[in-house]
Each structure stands twice: as structure tokens, then as C-alpha cells.
Amino acid sequence: MAALIFAGDAQAYTCDCKTSGNWSNTSTWQNCGGGIPGAADDVTIKSGRTVTVDITTAQCDNLQLSAGGFGNSGTLVFNAGSQLTMSGTLSFFQNLFSWASLDMSNGGTLNCAKWTGGLFGSFSCGTGKVKFTGTSFALPWNLFMLQFYDLEVATSGNLNLVLGIEILNDLTISSGTLNAASFDIDIGGNWNNTGGSYSASNNTVTFNGTGTRYIRSAGSAYEDLTINKSSGNLNLLDDVTINDNLGFSSGHLILDTYDVTMNTISGAGTSRHIVTNGTGNVQKPALTGAFTFPVSNSTGTYNPLTLNNSGTSGRFDVRACTNVFDDGTCGGTQLVTKLANVTWQLATTSPAPSVSIIAQWDAAQESSDFDRSQSFISIYNGGSWNQQGSPSSSSGSGPYTQSYGAVSALGPVAVGGGIGGPLPxxxxxxxxxxxxxxxxxxxxxxxxxxxxxxxxxxxxxxxxxxxxxxxxxxxxxxxxxxxxxxxxxxxxxxxxxxxxxxxxxxxxxxxxxxxxxxxxxx
Structure with missing residues (x-):
């Protein structure tokens, strides 16, 4: 005699919404075993019906929006604080011209493996968060699915872009790779790479929005990076490498203790440049010819240093600090007479540099006895400050510049103003x-x-x-x-x-x- 013993009902359902309603309401569903969808169940939301995620424990496997005919318009809505966790795929269509809608205007969180979509499906990101957890896939090519509020990449493969996207708030890359290829990314919040990677071939990442924001790249390089913030600045949380151009439209890049490396810089000026407020440097690899380091020690000053290297190529590192000190560092005993109160820390890997220098400062940075008609470049090397050439009149009517070249023995740079200044x-x-x-x-x-x-x-x-x-x-x-x-x-x-x-x-x-x-x- 044989006996069959069933430990429980392990059936997975395909739950259809029979009417518009809340996810947590059993009367919203049919073909669902008399309950609401579970982690192994597929869900379809038919055309003309709206399901609202109203709980934090909503779950399913795959979810099909707008199951039905041409132009169908099923809708999934999230309440504030709600969450839906999917182990499978969110599909926006059964045909190319689906008007399916995902509405996160009130917030909420959607965790899913991946998306597929039609040409006209819509996504209202509101203040919601979308987290992708699956294997490699491409975001669907869709006229209305280009904007996220919070986006997290937690995949085991690549999340591939096929169009540019806008992230109104934060991007988190916790695993996997965000592959932008040649498509641009606009981001209004923080870029936080905690365990994944980012790759691109020929695109621009633009930081816009307002307030103080942060960037953690975790070693992933950017192609072009632009700062276009209507208020606030962008602060580094680790070293950042930009393979091509760092562009400025509005706002500052604050280095703190981290380095930024780039090939070119564009758009920098008094109100938009790199603030070296700590030990972080601006690094220009393989410098030959002229390059301007648009630096200052605070957002209220601007002290660009232009170097023109006619010697052997090498990486040049520059940062600016306030005041001039006897030992050439950004500490020590402060010098207070006949000088501009800024030091440019300058170092290079070039074995044989030959560098012309142009330094810029403001009138407010001059000591009270500074003489612009007798100013000069001074370089700290060999254990002392060394005047370069004879004093001459500064250029400009505010800000002011002084130049000298070419120099082969490099070190920290300062500007003296008056015979004997800085007074030894x-x-x-x-x-x-x-x-x-x-x-x-x-x-x-x-x-x-x-x-x-x-x-x-x-x-x-x-x-x-x-x-x-x-x-x-x-x-x-x-x-x-x-x-x-x-x-x-x-x-x-x-x-x-x-x-x-x-x-x-x-x-x-x-x-x-x-x-x-x-x-x-x-």
C-alpha cells in the first residue's frame, strides 16, 4: 500500500485584478487562491484597472501591466511608504503601443529584477525609489520612462542604458554595473557607488539640482562630468577620475581630502571652480603645453594657476591653501609681510620639467605692505623660499597676475610684493x-x-x-x-x-x- 502525503499547497498562481482596488484587499484579485499575490505568484493588471500598493509587504514574481488589446491602460500606483518586492520582471506591454502606467507620484519603493516596456508606457517617478536586482538587462526604449527619483542598481550583471536618463535625487550602485555606453545621465542628488561599478564610452554625467551633494565613485571613471547646480556644491567622498573633460556651468567642486584627475577643464571661473579646502589635489596627467588649474581654498576666492610645460611630460598636482608659511607647507609659521596670502602646492612626476608659471590673486589677499609694482613669483625648494627673477609690475586691474618662466626646480609657489618680500x-x-x-x-x-x-x-x-x-x-x-x-x-x-x-x-x-x-x- 502506498500513501501520498501533502505538506501544503505549493501552487503558484497567476493573479488577475478583477477590479480596481488596493493590493492588500482580497476582493481586488481573482485566480489567486482566495488571497493576495505571494512571492511566487505572477500578477496581471488589465486595461482600464488600477491597483494601489498600500502595504510594505506586497510581493510577487512577474507583473504584467495592461494585459489586453491595442492601447490598453492598466495602472499600478504606489502609496507613500509602500513597497512591492518582485523576484521577476515588470512588463509594461503585451503589444508595442501599450499605455500602461506606473505611478510613484506619492513615493514608495519598487524592487524588481528588470523592466520591459512598450513605446508609449508611462512612468511617473514622483518621490519613489526603484531598485533593480536581476541579471543583465537593458532599460526599455520608451518615450516616457527616462526619469527616476531614487534609483539603485543591485544587479548581478549589467544594467544597460539605451537612452539617456534623469535621476532627480540619488543614484546608488550597490552591486553589478551601470553601463551608460554613450547615453547621458543627469543627476540632482548624490552618486553613491558602494560596491558596484560604472562604465561609459562617450557620454556626460551632469550634476544639477540644489543643495550640497556628494559623489562616491569607488574607482569607476567618468568620461565627461559637468557641474550645473543652481545652488550648492558637489563634494567628493573619494578620488574621482574623469577621462576627458570636467565642465563647469554653475557651482563648485569641493575636494576635501580627495584628488580629482581629468584631461581638460572648461567653463571654470570665479563662481564655479575647484575648491581645494583640504589635502586633495587637482591632477593633470601627461601635461605638455599650457593648462590652467582653476583652484582656490574657499568658494569666496579664485586663484587659478596656469602652467606651461615645455619639458618632459608628467603628471602635475596643484592645490591652493590660504596664507604663506616659512616651511612651504600649508602650516608652520605664517609669513605676513609683502606677499599675497595664498600658496599653490605644486608637485610633478616629470623627470625634467621646464615650466612657465602664471599665478592669480585678489586685492583682498594682499598684505597691507604689498607692492604690486615690485611683485614676483617665489618657489619653495631646497629648504627655503626662492625669488624667481627680478621684481616687476603685476598684470591686470583686479584680479592680478604675476608670471615667470621657465622653471625646472619646482615646489610650492607664492607671490611676493616688494623688495625682500616675503621678508626673510x-x-x-x-x-x-x-x-x-x-x-x-x-x-x-x-x-x-x-x-x-x-x-x-x-x-x-x-x-x-x-x-x-x-x-x-x-x-x-x-x-x-x-x-x-x-x-x-x-x-x-x-x-x-x-x-x-x-x-x-x-x-x-x-x-x-x-x-x-x-x-x-x-
């Missing part, structure tokens, strides 16, 4: 003490930068002397670079004040390692 010596004290018939001149420096030697001059005078005539009495070696007090002395053996002489004047000069004209030390 901070003097603590200076005195003259009579020692018999001689005079001992003592002085102490608090710090020194690039200090080669001192020149000491003296002059005699009386009550009737209008302009003393100084003459050289000695040259004293400097200490190069220091951040601590250093005392100096010189014994003047020239005749002491005598008949018709009331005073002896002393004047101290400093010459730096570049042998530029000496600077008087007050």
Missing part, C-alpha cells in the same frame, strides 16, 4: 655700545628664511646733518633658515664720534640665497 628676517633687537674707541654693534633675529648674509653700514652726523652718508663697514654671514633667536655682533673700529661729530648711525641690510638686491631691515 624678523629682528628682535639692535643696539650699538661704545667699547673704548670702538663701537660694538649687537642684533638678534627671531627667525630667518633663506638668509645668506648681513651687510652693516655706518655714517657719522651732527646736529646740522640732514642726510647721513652711509658706507660699508662689514659683511656678516647669515644662518640660512631658523625659527629661534640668533645673536650677532660686529666690532666697528672706525673712528668714534669726535670734533664736529655728534652721532654714529648704523644701518643693517640682508641678502638672501638668490642674491637678489639686499633688503633693509628696520
Amino acid at each position: 628676517i624678523e629682528l628682535l633687537s639692535m643696539e650699538a655700545v661704545q667699547a673704548g674707541k670702538d663701537v660694538l654693534v649687537n642684533w638678534t633675529t627671531a627667525s630667518e628664511i633663506n638668509n645668506h648674509y648681513f651687510t652693516l653700514e655706518s655714517a657719522t652726523g651732527s646736529a646740522t646733518t640732514i642726510k647721513p652718508e652711509f658706507h660699508l663697514i662689514g659683511t656678516i654671514p647669515g644662518s640660512g633658515n631658523s625659527t629661534w633667536p640668533i645673536p650677532y655682533s660686529f666690532l666697528d673700529t672706525t673712528p668714534s664720534p669726535g670734533q664736529d661729530v655728534d652721532w654714529v648711525y648704523y644701518r643693517l641690510w640682508q641678502t638672501d640665497l638668490t642674491e637678489q638686491p639686499p633688503s633693509a631691515i628696520p
Whole structure:
């Protein structure tokens, strides 16, 4: 004798909506085992009927919208906070000219493996989220299915675009690959690649919308990337590579601690450029010829640095930081006289660069004693700031520029304004003490930068002397670079004040390692 034992009803149904209604209402369905669709059931929504997803636990396998004839118009609507999870395919048609409708105007979440669609099916994204979880497929070619609010790619293969799409809010790539090919993507929110990848061959990703938004690329490169934000900026959450062009229409790119690499840059200006507010760099690979790095340290300034490399090709890294410091970094002891308060950190992989430099700054960035008629490029290398060439007048009427070239020994760049600026010596004290018939001149420096030697001059005078005539009495070696007090002395053996002489004047000069004209030390 044999016995058959049934552990339960494992039948999968094809549930038809017999009337418009809520997903959770059993009276909405027929051929559904007397209940509502389950995870293994297929669903059809017939032409002229509307089913509303009103719960967070709605589920099915495949779902067919607009089952019926030519021009049918079945509709699936989501309530706010509702969710439908499908293991199969959402189909928008049984024929090419289906008017099937997916309406997420009120929000909700749709999880499904993939979509298929007809030419005229419609999708109202509202504030809803669509998450694709299947294997490789192409989004259907459809005149009305180009816009999402939140989109998540969680596939095990490729999600292939066949037309451009617009994402009003966030894009998440948690697994699989979003393959854009040559089709453009507009995005108003965040780009968050947490575990998948992105590929494209000849397209543009445009960040638009409002507010502060973020981009996490997870190592996937963009072809062209454009920033066109009516308000707010785009912030990096990791390093970003752009194979071709970084374009600016409106808004800034904020690097923080991350690098951005691109081939070309277009459209940058005062109100739209790259803000290097941290340790992140703008990287230009294989630079030969001229290239402008449109950088600043904040959204309120603009300090582009133009490099023209006629030497060996290499990658050039640039970032701007506020103020100038004695050690060439963006920290250390701040220099405050005869300079523009911006440093361009410049580095290259070129083994033999030959670079002309054009630096730009604003009047508000100048120290109070900055002299535009005596400005110059200064480069930090060999442990000190080194003036490049002779001082000359700045170009422009605001903003201003100064240039020099060509330079092979590269490093951080700054702009000085005035002979001896940035002033290499901070003097603590200076005195003259009579020692018999001689005079001992003592002085102490608090710090020194690039200090080669001192020149000491003296002059005699009386009550009737209008302009003393100084003459050289000695040259004293400097200490190069220091951040601590250093005392100096010189014994003047020239005749002491005598008949018709009331005073002896002393004047101290400093010459730096570049042998530029000496600077008087007050």
C-alpha cells in the first residue's frame, strides 16, 4: 500500500485584478487562491484597472501591466511608504503601443529584477525609489520612462542604458554595473557607488539640482562630468577620475581630502571652480603645453594657476591653501609681510620639467605692505623660499597676475610684493655700545628664511646733518633658515664720534640665497 502525503499547497498562481482596488484587499484579485499575490505568484493588471500598493509587504514574481488589446491602460500606483518586492520582471506591454502606467507620484519603493516596456508606457517617478536586482538587462526604449527619483542598481550583471536618463535625487550602485555606453545621465542628488561599478564610452554625467551633494565613485571613471547646480556644491567622498573633460556651468567642486584627475577643464571661473579646502589635489596627467588649474581654498576666492610645460611630460598636482608659511607647507609659521596670502602646492612626476608659471590673486589677499609694482613669483625648494627673477609690475586691474618662466626646480609657489618680500628676517633687537674707541654693534633675529648674509653700514652726523652718508663697514654671514633667536655682533673700529661729530648711525641690510638686491631691515 502506498500513501501520498501533502505538506501544503505549493501552487503558484497567476493573479488577475478583477477590479480596481488596493493590493492588500482580497476582493481586488481573482485566480489567486482566495488571497493576495505571494512571492511566487505572477500578477496581471488589465486595461482600464488600477491597483494601489498600500502595504510594505506586497510581493510577487512577474507583473504584467495592461494585459489586453491595442492601447490598453492598466495602472499600478504606489502609496507613500509602500513597497512591492518582485523576484521577476515588470512588463509594461503585451503589444508595442501599450499605455500602461506606473505611478510613484506619492513615493514608495519598487524592487524588481528588470523592466520591459512598450513605446508609449508611462512612468511617473514622483518621490519613489526603484531598485533593480536581476541579471543583465537593458532599460526599455520608451518615450516616457527616462526619469527616476531614487534609483539603485543591485544587479548581478549589467544594467544597460539605451537612452539617456534623469535621476532627480540619488543614484546608488550597490552591486553589478551601470553601463551608460554613450547615453547621458543627469543627476540632482548624490552618486553613491558602494560596491558596484560604472562604465561609459562617450557620454556626460551632469550634476544639477540644489543643495550640497556628494559623489562616491569607488574607482569607476567618468568620461565627461559637468557641474550645473543652481545652488550648492558637489563634494567628493573619494578620488574621482574623469577621462576627458570636467565642465563647469554653475557651482563648485569641493575636494576635501580627495584628488580629482581629468584631461581638460572648461567653463571654470570665479563662481564655479575647484575648491581645494583640504589635502586633495587637482591632477593633470601627461601635461605638455599650457593648462590652467582653476583652484582656490574657499568658494569666496579664485586663484587659478596656469602652467606651461615645455619639458618632459608628467603628471602635475596643484592645490591652493590660504596664507604663506616659512616651511612651504600649508602650516608652520605664517609669513605676513609683502606677499599675497595664498600658496599653490605644486608637485610633478616629470623627470625634467621646464615650466612657465602664471599665478592669480585678489586685492583682498594682499598684505597691507604689498607692492604690486615690485611683485614676483617665489618657489619653495631646497629648504627655503626662492625669488624667481627680478621684481616687476603685476598684470591686470583686479584680479592680478604675476608670471615667470621657465622653471625646472619646482615646489610650492607664492607671490611676493616688494623688495625682500616675503621678508626673510624678523629682528628682535639692535643696539650699538661704545667699547673704548670702538663701537660694538649687537642684533638678534627671531627667525630667518633663506638668509645668506648681513651687510652693516655706518655714517657719522651732527646736529646740522640732514642726510647721513652711509658706507660699508662689514659683511656678516647669515644662518640660512631658523625659527629661534640668533645673536650677532660686529666690532666697528672706525673712528668714534669726535670734533664736529655728534652721532654714529648704523644701518643693517640682508641678502638672501638668490642674491637678489639686499633688503633693509628696520
